[in-house]
Amino acid sequence: MLDVSLIRKQFPIFSTVNDAGKPLVYLDNAATTQKPWVVLESLSNYYRTLNANIHRGIYDLADKSTKAYEQSRGKVAQFLKVEHLEEIIFCRGTTEAINMVAHGWGMDHLNPGDEVLVTAMEHHANFVPWQVACEYSGAKFKVLPLNSDGSLNLESLKEALTPHTRMLAVTHISNTLGCINPIQEIVKIAHNNGTLVMVDGAQSVSFQELNLQDLDCDFFAFSGHKIFGPMGVGVLYGKRELLQEMSPYQQGGSMIYQVGEQKTTYKAPPHRFEAGTPPVADAVALGTALDFVNGIGLASIKDHHIQLRNYAWERLTTTDHVQLLGSPNQSAGIISFNVENIHAHDVATILGEAGIAVRAGHHCTQPLMDHLGISGTVRVSFSIYNDFNEVDQLIDALVTTRKIMA
Amino acid sequence: MRPELKALYQKILLDRAKSTLGFEKGPEAQHIIEAYNPVCGDQFKLFLDLDTDKVDHASYHGYGCAISKASTSLLIESIQGKNLDECRKLIDFFKQCMSGMATNPGEIYQALALSKEFPGRQQCAVLSWQAFENFIDGL
């Protein structure tokens, strides 16, 4: 296990209390992670010492600002083990990254008769943009059914791919059930079929070491705020040859090559996809967040998540009237469950009073809820600052919940 | 825990949430009103038969938390047999209760009003009432 007390000291939020005076037990890390001092300082430092618009000014400060921004791009590339810097595009987050592909790539490459396949466990961010791209283009939108426990079935995947499937959109880790999809294998299957793969990495970046060259996926998206970075910045990775021929879905400053009265040409990637003033400070602070993660080490982080998850799974299994969803195998630090006859929102409100922050509802995965035949779940998701004691507090609060709602 | 929590989830509200009174599908009803909360996915259908301007029969079905269920059940029971004017007055009264302005709110309304003390939960209390109000306004 990581030294949690040492780590917690690096996160100012843990010195706060809730309205009921309880210290924070933060188990909603799949929604967003807390921010360490170094990231906050990086943000403030940028505005205090580097603030200038990038790629425009020819004075010293603008040059430094541009360098800091581009240096952060380099950190992301290293973090994802990506070969070419221009394969890393800064954007607002996972949602925008996927929209960029669904619309930018979809606009040119989807036609009537084509198919896009998404899995039934996708976050709405990797579902709705494809649904809409299909509506616009006349392509067919297909949803891959799951096993009864909500996990992906590779045999069904093989069957669902047809000669017309242009794109497969799949999440690396389910934000609701925590199941980890074997992306490398999935990509092989898809590529054998001539299908590109868009991977939603929102939940995997902060869980395990990634090597996009090994995964060989065509596009990959993640959000900075889920890996201790600021909200409002994220990354799209795309293979160089795909980005080179992809249309930008936003136009404006910074991304143009030449603007004529009737016709405009665009810069090469990555700048083609970064229209307007980007969130420079946030991008720089994201680089700091990645340094922070590297400092701890993803191998230890993954081990920490798994130990917490296993402990919580075991304790929840032996707690009366708790029904766990998903399966304990091949899973990240995310667990969904329900308490018999008590709505997830009521559970979350009572846990909230005890200072325990969890998420309740459909977690932006309504197709998955439909598949499982439920309306919502209570979700706990772990991070580096959580410990076994917090799991015990969760269990105690669930017992209290039963008493209050009896 | 603050006393507000126990006061919110008090017996009268929990009993109401568990009550099956008026909990009945009415696919043949004259009017089917959707009360849906996109944040949590809670969803009720209100089934109404109107006799000119009087609620002849009302029932509801769907799923939601204890607060939204209790509140919907209360709505359905309260509008039974009322004319639209009386329904409007009832909605006004409900709103006053929710904002703590009513002089004599009654226990269950008071419990529901406490939902505003808890992040994101007031929407659960007003969900079906809002849908019903929109329906009446649109008549």
Ligand SMILES: Cc1ncc(COP(=O)(O)O)c(C=O)c1O
């Ligand atoms: C799997 C998954 N995909 C996409 C998203 C959307 O991320 P964002 O809201 O940062 O764009 C999330 C987070 O909510 C997620 O968990």
